[in-house]
Amino acid sequence: MSDRERQLIELAAQGHTDSSIAHVLGISEATVSTYWGRVRIKIGPYSRPELIATILHQQLDSIIEDLREQNRRLADKLQHVTGEQWGDPETNYHLKLVMEAPEAILIVRDNGEVEIANEEAARLFGYEREEIEGSPLINLIPERYRVVHARHREGYMKDPVKRKMAAHSASPGLRKSGEEFPIAASLAPVETAAGVRVMCIVRELDSAYTSSN
Template identity: 40%
Template sequence: MAPLVDGQDPQARVRDLEAMLDALGDHAVIKLGPDGKVVRWSRTAQAMTGYAEAEVVGRPLSLLRTEEDREAGLLERELDAVRQDGRREFQGWRVRKTGERFLSHISLTPVTGEDGTVTGFVEVLRDATESARAESLFHGLLESAPDAMVIVGSDARIVLVNRQAEALFGFGRDELVGREIEVLVPGRFRDRHVGHRNGFLADPQVRPMGAGLELWGLRRDGTEFPVEISLSPLETAEGRLVAAAIRDVTERRETEQRLQRQRDEILELSTPVIQVWDKILVLPIIGTLDTLRATRLTEGLLEKIAQSQAEVAILDISGVPTIDTQVAQHLLKTVQAAALMGTVSIMSGVRPETAQSMVHLGIDMGRLRSRNTLQDALQLALAVLAERAGTAAAATRALSAGEGR
């Protein structure tokens, strides 16, 4: 006789297994004879199916099968497969005493005698209806999401994708599931992305990915496109997963760039630099000055000075509604930048209320010359040019006289 493991025969081990599974509460244990008829019926099996033990013992387990499965002889084929190949796990529909169907996760294990022949079977059922319903709902929500959804495991490999992800990236599901998420990231960003996703997995929380950064996706055909990504951790029975909602922002990015170009053009039009005379520029300022506009104003003026070799620049502020400390500082910086290029600045359009406001605020414009009207400022500009020309001529005569000695 073959030695017994732990001093127990196979039948005793089966009874122990049944007792342990009964204790779990959600597994129905059914012992079958070699012909597939019920030998033992657990309390959980009774609760799950509605059949009492006396109603099923001695009957074939096919009484729990659907009519279609009985006509197809599915139970007999499963028992034959287990006799040949050993334990099997699968899902299938079962029928309660009331006629209600339920989806069940099934484990079917052969029981063998000392000579190795199959003396019976143990079938363990777990009602998977609710989990299947929840999974179906999850998949339904995933498919109906407006964004491309990619579910990633803790090993950074793709677990699920929806239709939108297939359409966005050009991959089929079977081409993505099981691959690392970096397959959707352009090669130039992959090393950096590995660090980002490892950091997220170490401290998962709902947040946008790469806030403040430009993110790019990679299609199957190799084209790149800008994306916006939101990450959310998911706790599941299989462990922690990460849901990534991915949105193509190509159109939005192009719109933003177009609007920025339009704003730049408007700023340039609102602060034109006009050459009104040889070596004299006029910069009419209209509206409120902010930091961005003041920077562009200064840049435009300096570029025009360099092009025209202007010696006088008139800043006309008659179109500026109010002068505060910030506006005055912007103007002063513009004047100082022009002075470094050898250009004299004159401010025109200073109204009485503007002058009073500047005095009240204690704004010191240095030695900046100013006039009430643009006409007065032009006359002053011509005088400055004449003065400079006279000074230059005198310097030339002095230099020539010195060389004649």
């Protein structure tokens, strides 16, 4: 799709009417209708909500596929890291890789405590890194979901395996401010001398996407 057609979909997903879209883009409503026609030719003869949902699904699938590839590369690089190897990010290649990653990454101990949070994870949840590290992972989850999460974590740790981010598995995250927001995560266990660590790559999902499901 063209940039203008993408703008049309993004504005429609935010709840804008054709009149509002025309005003925002500085075009006529007739031109907006023309763009809708072009989108239907490319995507299919769907209703407006179906078009929005279909395109958002496609965009999210593409994002998740990219994250899966990033997760695979990071997991492969971290597979041989031991507990004593973290050290200083300025002198440790593996830790520097985690800290400078463009995605939010948490390294979690088998007891559910966060051992390492990179800067992007701290930004995503609204904390300083030092506030997250050493704290229970469930602090980043709304209270009403914590019991269920604890059961899931215990079950996962009995047989930890790589788990890819799924397009339709949105979960609620909790920022320091108390704001809840939709997230998806991929998991990769890492064997270390200090025990199993789980690398979590967390991505905030678009609220427009989650509201369309």
